[in-house]
Amino acid sequence: DVKVTQSSRYLVKRTGEKVFLECVQDMDHENMFWYRQDPGLGLRLIYFSYDVKMKEKGDIPEGYSVSREKKERFSLILESASTNQTSMYLCASSSGVATYGYTFGSGTRLTVV
Amino acid sequence: GENVEQHPSTLSVQEGDSAVIKCTYSDSASNYFPWYKQELGKRPQLIIDIRSNVGEKKDQRIAVTLNKTAKHFSLHITETQPEDSAVYFCAARDSGYSSASKIIFGSGTRLSIRP
Numbered sequence: 695d696v697k698v699t700q701s702s703r704y705l706v707k708r709t710g711e712k713v714f715l716e717c718v719q720d721m722d723h724e725n726m727f728w729y730r731q732d733p734g735l736g737l738r739l740i741y742f743s744y745d746v747k748m749k750e751k752g753d754i755p756e757g758y759s760v761s762r763e764k765k766e767r768f769s770l771i772l773e774s775a776s777t778n779q780t781s782m783y784l785c786a787s788s789s790g791v792a793t794y795g796y797t798f799g800s801g802t803r804l805t806v807v
Numbered sequence: 808g809e810n811v812e813q814h815p816s817t818l819s820v821q822e823g824d825s826a827v828i829k830c831t832y833s834d835s836a837s838n839y840f841p842w843y844k845q846e847l848g849k850r851p852q853l854i855i856d857i858r859s860n861v862g863e864k865k866d867q868r869i870a871v872t873l874n875k876t877a878k879h880f881s882l883h884i885t886e887t888q889p890e891d892s893a894v895y896f897c898a899a900r901d902s903g904y905s906s907a908s909k910i911i912f913g914s915g916t917r918l919s920i921r922p
Contacts, residue, residue, distance in 0.1 A: 727909075729912075734914060735914060736813070736912045736913055736914035737896060737912040739911070784851070795841045795910075796851075798851050799850060800849070
């Protein structure tokens, strides 16, 4: 009963490549989020979206952009991948403006070489 | 914006003993505090949460306490078992202007249960 699906579990890309990470949720959630997870740093928010075509910067947006053309899909884009973007990327979704917890995807481990 | 600090970063306890993880937050207007458990190679999952209108919440062996005056909250696990070994994240909802429920996470605690 997977609710939040990330398209790739593992990804290896070269420096300078444009990288797309895809996330799809089937719970009709309004809010979607992209975090990166690094040891000792926890989960850091990159971008989030509370509606179709809406986006807001999180704490570490530099080097990233996002796209939300449909309610169920939220894409993270690395315009020109760099080695310091090697990380685990987690997508999450939540419902409305109420204080509900997130549902996370399984994550994409991206390695930039 | 909100800032969440979490301690300790690693914790090792004997099976059957209790474990306590502590967090502080900076935004006095924050009103929602979830805890997530992430087992090795798996996604973070919500295990318990507390809202600012209560001071304590329990769910079997897990409890969370909240002290709004001091701006800190804690996770307590009693009678620990091997399956409790995981990374635990505390979090707080940012009360900023955005209409989204943006949650800020602590840095995580790696809990190991010794047999």
